[in-house]
Amino acid sequence: MRLNRVHRTIAAVAAATVVGATLAACSGGSEDGGTGGAEGATAEEIEAALQEGGSMTYWTWTPQAEDQVAAFEAAYPNVDVELVDTQGAADNNTELQNAIAAGDGVPDVIQLEYQSIPQFQLPGQLTDLSAFGYADLEDLYTPSTWGAVSQNGGIWGLPQDSGPMALFYNKAVFDQYGIAVPATWEEYVEAGRKLHAADPTKFIANDGGGDAGTVTSLIWQAGGKPFQVDGETVTIDLADEGTQKWADMYQPLIDEELLGDIPGWSDEWFAALGDGTIATLTTGAWMPGVFESGAPAGAGNWRVAPMPTYDGTPANAENGGSAQVVPAAAENKLLAAGFLKWLNSSEESVELFLASGGFPATVSDLQSDEFLSYESEYFGGQKINEVLVAGADSVNPGWAYLPWQSYANSIFTDTVGQAYLDRSSLTDGLAKWQAENVAYGTEQGFTISE
Amino acid sequence: MSAVTADQRAGAAGTPVPASPTKKRGRRAPASRVHLAGWGFVTPFLVAFALAFLAPLAYSVYLSLFRNQLIGGNQFVGIQNYLAAFSDGKFWDGALRVGLFLAVQVPVMLAIALVAALAIDSGRLHGKSFFRIAIFLPYAVPGVVAVLMWGFMYSDRMGLTGHLNDWVGFALFTPYTKQWILVAIGNIVTWEFVGYNMLIFYSALRTIPGELYEAAALDGAGQFRIVRAVKLPALRGAIVIATIFSIIGSFQLFNEPNILKTIVPTLISTSYTPNMYAYNLSFVGQQVNYAATIAIIMGVLTAVIAYVVQLRASREND
Incomplete structure (x- = not known):
């Protein structure tokens, strides 16, 4: 009988711990603090x-x-x-x-x-x-x-x-397989095919479907404006022309298994940047410092080029x-x-x-001479800032993030990421991402138009 | 014999002791002094219990009745969050997943633990202290470390799985696929907790009086007969406890999938288990209220299932 009472207590405590564990750290409480505009100072x-x-x-x-x-x-x-x-x-x-x-x-x-x-x-x-x-x-x-x-x-x-974006590429790998630096995305995908055919352990890019930040920047670069925010009204259109342009370009990389799927920012990822497994990286201009500290083995091999374009017209985004x-x-x-x-x-x-x-x-x-003329040893003496700063000039205007972008990014893997996993349509994945964001935005009190 | 039946029996025996204050006024003083002394002893516990268990629970229930929006602020919504949860496909997918996990992983784990405990207790094992420590050791490895370790081993590129597949010449083990990922998680959890459950069983086995074995031996029982007739019945309580702990653990499944998610982000969704769902909702989605609702529903579900298991076990006992 004593044992049974213990059991009942266990059952009760079970309920308490399941509930308590999740919530102990996250007290809610409303925060209607002022905008702070009232108390100014000279x-x-x-x-x-x-x-x-x-x-x-x-x-x-x-x-x-x-x-x-x-x-x-x-x-x-x-x-x-x-x-x-x-x-x-x-x-x-x-x-x-x-x-x-x-x-x-x-x-x-x-x-x-x-x-x-x-x-x-x-x-x-x-x-x-x-x-x-x-x-x-x-x-x-x-x-x-x-x-x-x-x-x-x-x-x-x-x-x-x-973080204006740029194309970071491993020149040693490109030279080894006779690949030219791609100026357009078409050439980029072609380079991916050539590289992977020559050496199946190497990938033109690493993207396992978990990196919403890079994808939104690539959509931005393609001219997409899927999110528009006007006060409490949010427009979500992940099927607009620019977004579709990105999806059409990117789909072959997924279908033909040309992308690596190493978890980003892991030790393995840094090792892969160092040894040439990952041949290019499209990311923000803050990356050189990360290269130097994280992938010392790649020193001398990497170079910076402008982002590939869709039609020859320079276009860029921030990341x-x-x-x-x-x-x-x-x-x-x-x-x-x-x-x-x-x-x-x-x-x-x-x-x-x-x-x-x-x-x-x-x-x-x-724009300072000192900054622009800096020759990076890691990048084989290349004046990388000239390329990176030039990239800032062609950033597409009019981009906006969602007011709940960090949550949106967290569910990116549940939706768009599934297209990577199943090698299925990115467009369908984007539609699911849109639906979940519409539901969330509505829940949060925004007026959503699609 | 459960507490419930014992209470009923007391009631049926017809010994109601109704307080009759008018008659016993004279003796009330000492009685209440005794009562007060009792309260004095239990108060420290009650305070700790109230702060550690009741307060968070009450606060969660309170939270679950509100909705805090980025636009519109905080408002009372009654049971709306609960209604939303009951028709929330993501939540039920997660709940069903841990249910499936529970139905498969817990019996496997407890069976292995039971066999290990019986083997160590049999006295026929050489180096039994070594085995006891070795089986228990994974439990001493911090959960996060264990998952990371297995996470690497599962990797086809650099892990044990990759080497095994190279060795057999084809992809024999593919833990990082849709079909196998839940099994892969179950394997980690089993590895972590077999030793813990083994120890529960083993200590229960050690409490069996030697006379029972002597009697069994005199009656001509072999080892397997002893296991069936003496050891397993003696283990019943321990098995029930271990089962309930495991049920709670399964419903709280969080660490293992959440850490593996950093390695295979697309295989494990943000709502893979109810706890992960609640976590992502409150910490990333700022939906503390709905997260509280989910936690409460899961808490109630866990309590109900744990209670049913306990009830069934005690009925079989009678």
Whole structure:
């Protein structure tokens, strides 16, 4: 009999733990914090606050952050910046969500990818920096990065870096198999066939269907505008002309098994970049620094070329890139505003950022001779920044991410990713992705048109 | 003999002790002092229990009655989340998947654990301490590490699977395919938890009094007869406990698929198991309320199934 009572308790506890385990960490609580637009300050007031000092927290996963914070504290000895390394965008965003929901431990300044800004801005969780006069900083930054931080009538952050796409290719592999650098996507697919036929262990590209970020950028590059956001109205059309252009180009790569499926950013992936298993990579201009630290074995073999085009007309997109923002619940907004401006516009800070392979968002740095004439040893002495900066000029205008892009990306594998797995139609996968996003957007209170 | 039947029997015996306050007023004081002392002893437990179990549970139920939208904010929606969950194909797909997992993996795992425990207990095994430790060891490996390790072994490019397939000359093992991925997960879970269950069974076996074996031997029972007539009946309680733990574990399936997802993102969906679904909804989709709803439904389902198993076991006992 005692045993049975134990069992009943177990059953009850079972229920409690299943429920509790999932929820212990994610208290909900509504957050209708203000937009922060009310309490503004002038440049003098901010400067005075920085001189007076205090302590603040800064969350980021930028590798250069430690150096930047040290330089800032040297310039403003009374300010104490507590730096928290959030390891990456995913953890960073989750931690911020939790802190905002808990109403406690919200950082004063935090890094956000451009695509994640709307998700925090819409519910009023970010401070409008135009109250500090930061709208005047517009000319410092490239139009696409400024566009990403200024929307819905406010300035929600200052750009840290940008990621115009480029074609990174392994010249050693291309030379070995007599493959020319593809200028069009048609040539690219053909190069993929030739390479894989010559050596079945090598792939023109690695994409196992788990990388929504790259695919959305490729759609952007093809001229697609599947997401349009106008306040609370969101248009989703993953069958528009540009998106279809990408799908038609990409389908043969999937059908003919020309793509590698190594998990991105894994040790295996870096090894494959180093040893030539993956022959090309279409990604953002921030990649060279990652190459150098992650795939040292590939040193000297890699080169940078402009993105392949569909019809010979240069066209490009952005991939990745972040801004720093001030949450609405930040406690030391004056310090935060001062630090943020120093971080992403002062010469001293940007120089530190560039020193270890960062790709800036500031126009003056992008156009400086020193930056453009830099010869990268890893890329065989190529002046890579000339190619990368030129790529920024042809970024297709008018792209927008969904206000729930990180969730949309998470279900990408469930929908579009299935086309990779089954070697089935990308168009069908995109239609499923659209349907799930329409359902989610409706659930979240948006007006959705398709 | 279950608690329920015992209570009924007490009721049937007709010994109601209705409190009659008017008569016993004189003796109330000492009685309540005793009561107070009792409360004093259990209060620390009750406080911990309330904070650790009841509060999160109550909070989850509270959360599940609201909907927090990016546009429109937070509002009370009553049982709407529950209605939505009951017609949510993704949720039920996940629930059915863990149900299938439970129906196949748990019996296999418990059978292996049982055989291992009986073998070690038989006294006929050389180096039994070695086997006991060796079988238990995987349980001591942190779950995440275990999954990563198996994840590599399953890889056709660099793992054990790849080497085996090269050796036989064709793709014999393909754990990373739609057909086999659930089996591959089951294999990891079995590897992790056989030792734990084996230890439960083994310790239950050690409590069997030696006289029973002597008696059995005198009656001329062989080893298999002893297993059937002495050991297995003595293990009944332990088997029920192990089964219930395993049911709970199956319904909470999360670590293994969630980590494998980083290796094979398209094979394992975000709603592969109910816990993964709830996790993705709350941490990525910001739908804490709906995630709470799913967690509560799964909690209730788990409790019901665990209770049914326990009830059946005790009925067979009678």
